[in-house]
Amino acid sequence: MNIFKKTKHPRVAVYSIDGIPFTFIEKMTQKGVMPNLEKLFKTGRCRSMNSVYPTISSVAWSSFMTGVNPGMHNIFGFIDREPNPFDMFIPTSKAMRARTLWEYLSKAGKKVVVINVPVTYPPRRVNGILISGFLATKIDKCVYPPNYADRLKAWNYRIDADAWLGRKDKEKFMKDLITTLERRVFTAFQLMNSEEWNYFHLHIMESDRICHFLWEHWENDDPLWAHRFEDFFNQIDRNLGEFQNRLPTGTKLIVMSDHGFCTLKKEVFLNKWLTDNGYLDFVREKPESLIEITGDTRAYSLIPGRVYINLKGREWAGIVEPASEYSDLCYELKEKIAAITDPDTGEQIVDKVYHREEIYRGDYLNRAADLIVIPKNGYEFKGNLTSDTLTFKGELVGMHTYDDAFLYVDGLRLTDRQPEIIDLLPTIFELFEIETPSIIEGKSLL
Known part of the structure; x- marks a missing residue:
């Protein structure tokens, strides 16, 4: 041309x-x-x-x-x-x-x-x-x-x-x-x-x-x-x-x-939700790192909204069996995370939740998070481990x-x-x- x-x-x-x-x-x-x-x-x-x-x-x-x-x-x-x-x-x-x-x-x-x-x-x-x-x-x-x-x-x-x-x-x-x-x-x-x-x-x-x-x-x-x-x-x-x-x-x-x-209304701490709902557990109340998870942990999150299954054979403390247990947990989390609402307003926080295979492909797919959580405009997922609340309004007032x-x-x-x-x-x-x-x-x- x-x-x-x-x-x-x-x-x-x-x-x-x-x-x-x-x-x-x-x-x-x-x-x-x-x-x-x-x-x-x-x-x-x-x-x-x-x-x-x-x-x-x-x-x-x-x-x-x-x-x-x-x-x-x-x-x-x-x-x-x-x-x-x-x-x-x-x-x-x-x-x-x-x-x-x-x-x-x-x-x-x-x-x-x-x-x-x-x-x-x-x-x-x-x-x-x-x-x-x-x-x-x-x-x-x-x-x-x-x-x-x-x-x-x-x-x-x-x-x-x-x-x-x-x-x-x-x-x-x-x-x-x-x-x-x-x-x-x-x-x-x-x-x-x-x-x-x-x-x-x-x-x-x-x-x-x-x-x-x-x-x-x-x-x-x-x-x-x-x-x-x-x-x-x-x-x-x-x-x-x-x-x-x-x-x-x-x-x-x-x-x-x-x-x-767009305007960032609130930051959302997904690890807080995972902890409150029994998917993430630490050896002490105020952990400094994810290395402090216990053997009861089934999932954890990194910024922004990336959820990793604590998979046996892949993670350092993995307990979730590959194949059916892994697949079932992914679908369970996908459904529950999609339903998260703002505790103050009742607004839906999540726009979409993707399995990694839905949006990525290639030789490094296995390094991606198992689930990628996409927030609605106005909410942004953070990876904090010690938040006492699910949401927070801070100095950051704009989001991508x-x-x-x-x-x-x-x-x-x-x-x-x-x-x-x-x-x-x-x-x-x-x-x-x-x-x-x-x-x-x-x-x-x-």
Whole structure:
């Protein structure tokens, strides 16, 4: 398919805004807050896009960069576990079992610059530059090639804002967000102008950070924070405009997010429910780790809403027999968890409960949770072990949504089917006129 005139060195640039919802952009463009995105909307080429389950950034961006589902790339959550001997860990790029977009492009001879995409730490070798995002801690270790660390330091690059400030001091949090965004964008423009590249990707993580701590304040038109929330997104939009203006002629621009957002009414502690209903038991009243479960435990949960059966032969303290006992317990839990209600309002908390085989496939399916619980908008599952109540309202006031991500592809009308985040990799391949490997599950949107 000849989608644009062949050039000797085609270019694609991605400006990704973590967590920005399609419906939010509609509202902001109507209010004049995001005029550059408004121009994109007027082309008729902006679409809502589906994310992944569970709908968290580490899983979503892993699916974007590999074009496959978690059962094939092996990133299932922000926290994961080794079942025997038991250990909990944060999955990094070392845990990813699929080749990434920038590795494919590098192998095809394309030069890449990738800045701040989650789950790229530690940085893999690429034909170009990769600055790791979320999970990176030190500038000396966050960039490939390593000698670019000195440039990042000279530019006062910031890996991430301090999200804990969002709980303690929102004024300091806002200042930290603004500074981090400014240094990230400055660094991107330095590299855009000084480096040769075919693929350039700038990821804005600060949008996700502000939504977690200020979304409800914006939605309720809080007199102190609503306008400052919109001002921040106006800055992101202005950065987008400058990003566009700096692109070489003929560059194909993609603007996207990985999920949507809505107000978080309450956090829900699934391990509390499992304990109260006789499925989870600990050796003491206030355990510090899941390693402290007793021999009576039949199931436990990790954030967000992933339920693991305490299966004999797999788990360190497994008691549930494989085959029929395992299957019966899965169906029992699926039915009971689906019926959980808010003890204060009587509202249904759960939207769906999936067996892992319903949404995942691949060589790493056996590492997925046995059940994946999807909450209704407004409720978010946590993995706490010592909560005295089923639900809690805290400082986090925004949560991710599955079906309200955003996508724009410059100058091209997309297929009529609903876009999925795994479709971006083959779409980018088609823009480069590179054949998509058969292992890729996503389908080009062009």
